[in-house]
Amino acid sequence: MEQKFESYLEKNGEIGFVIKVTQPLIYANGLPRATLGEVVMFENGVEGIIFGLEENLIEILNLSSTAIKVGMRVARSGEKLKMPVGEKFLGKIINPLGRQFGASSIPSEPAIFKEINSKPLGITARKPVSRAMNTGVSIVDLLAPLGKGQRQVVLGDRKSGKTQFLIRALLSQVEDGAIGIYCVIGKSKSVIRQTYQALFETRHHEQAGSKIIIIASSAEDPASLIYTAPFAAMAMAEYFRDLGQDVVIVLDDMTTHAKVYREISLLGRRFPGRNLYPGDIFSVHASLLERAGSFSVNGKEVAVTCLPVGETAHGDFVNYIVTNLMSMTDGHLFFDYDLFLEGRRPALNPFLSVTRVGHQVQTPLKRDIGMKAISLLSFASKMRFFAKFGAELNESVRETLKKEEQVIAIFEQDADVIIQSDLQLILFGFFWGDLWKDKTQDEIKEIISKFRENYDSDQIFKTQVKSAIERSNSVKDLVSQLSIFEKNYV
């Protein structure tokens, strides 16, 4: 490291001296040609990035927790912050600088280095979102669908089931051929371990795990490293995008990222804005999310689908950071803690979730199902509200409420269950055609489980499902195709 420092000194012929330390910010003088975002090295080998420039004063963000002392020498590297990227990281968990995190070992083969803060691709390289992205979660795929290349915020209180959904969506996409990047921003080590286990150690997803990279920064890491994590994850995503591979990137979570950035900015005595966040918090997040989207790479459509997470408190999804995220993305999925407490899994609130581009990439059948399901749920919700007054309910209202129960049973999914898109449609067809009219919620769940098992193991059944869906353009068409399944599933 000392040699590296000396070589930087020799290469650039510039030196600075630390004059003030307020971890993680270090102030130094000298380095007359320093530029923003440039990597610098202290004489003890610790790296930092230039975070601010004033007359005769440089603000450096220390990327390590190693102490820096006043009077230490600092040298410019002449380079922006880069991280190693490449296939060798697939199936691994790394820190935002591409180094080993925990016990995960990284092969020593050389890697390509990519700038962490690269410029987003321009409008000419972009394509409209045109392919559906299946998350494997019925309620999302049917009611608030996503497209490949969409940026969709996932909102919800703590422990409302966001992470389970994100893991399922990531695994589902990885099985579909995409590369998955899960960026953990400032979480506890136990949460990181759980995420690792869910992605890499689940029996069914062993193969999928080899196409996922976890970029993790724990709450114990220095604020600078936590701040860098989503940018590093995006750089990794861009590497695979440039190779022509679809990528799904989860940023869990951006609220913590904003808090860490606020901490750094306040230490740097930047002027505080709303809720004490720095004035450029929107710009920082927007420029990050701008790097996702649907692109044309060598004539091929390639998507970087971004799922940033926003944490709400007591269901308040109009807080500053969350509304910022909403306004820079293509919609949001709201996981309602009240629904979670009612026992709904996943606890997605379809009425408070928005998808701005997802519907345009759906097939006519899926769109029809989505519309019918949401109008039924909406009507049933009004009826339930009405029923609270103790009014006597007529037959049609009772039937609507029963239907609501059944549709909720169809959307009910355990945390590790992925339901294929075709199955989601067929199941809804059974419900809509009143073929399960007299079934209870438990009976419906049992049938769904049988359906899933057969779909995975029986090739003939799978083909029958696929052909029934291909022949249908509306729910009505689909219902008419279901007679072949009636014998076994009704």
Added chain:
Amino acid sequence: MDDAIVKTLFNKIITKNDAIELAENFDAVEKKIFLRHGDWKELLKTQIGADFYYILSEAADEKELLSIFWKFHKTIPAIDIARIDVAFEPTYEFLSKISEWISREAGHKVILDVNISKKLIGGLQISLKGLFADFTLEKKIKDFLR
């Protein structure tokens, strides 16, 4: 006349320690002058050292002396400081030559902040306003081995 005297005074300052000492002495003069009922000459003579006083005393009268005093006093903190790292305890003559050479190269007066680092073996490293130059034996050996 007073510019020439100020320049001569500047040339007498070689290191950062010289500048600090002189600035402290000037501060003391400023604080004690009321005790001497404005007798500047006597106070300067006892406070700032004979060599500096000898140069200052070349002033034509007390008015010019005061003008030089204030001018010099205010300029001391603004002098550029070059940090030099050397492997040995440098002599006054060595420092004087180095200061003169750096001032000539920089185009203005530069004083030295001297640090001793034995690992440099010989020669010196200079850092001035963020620019760095390495003239050490250590570097020469490293380059040779490379």
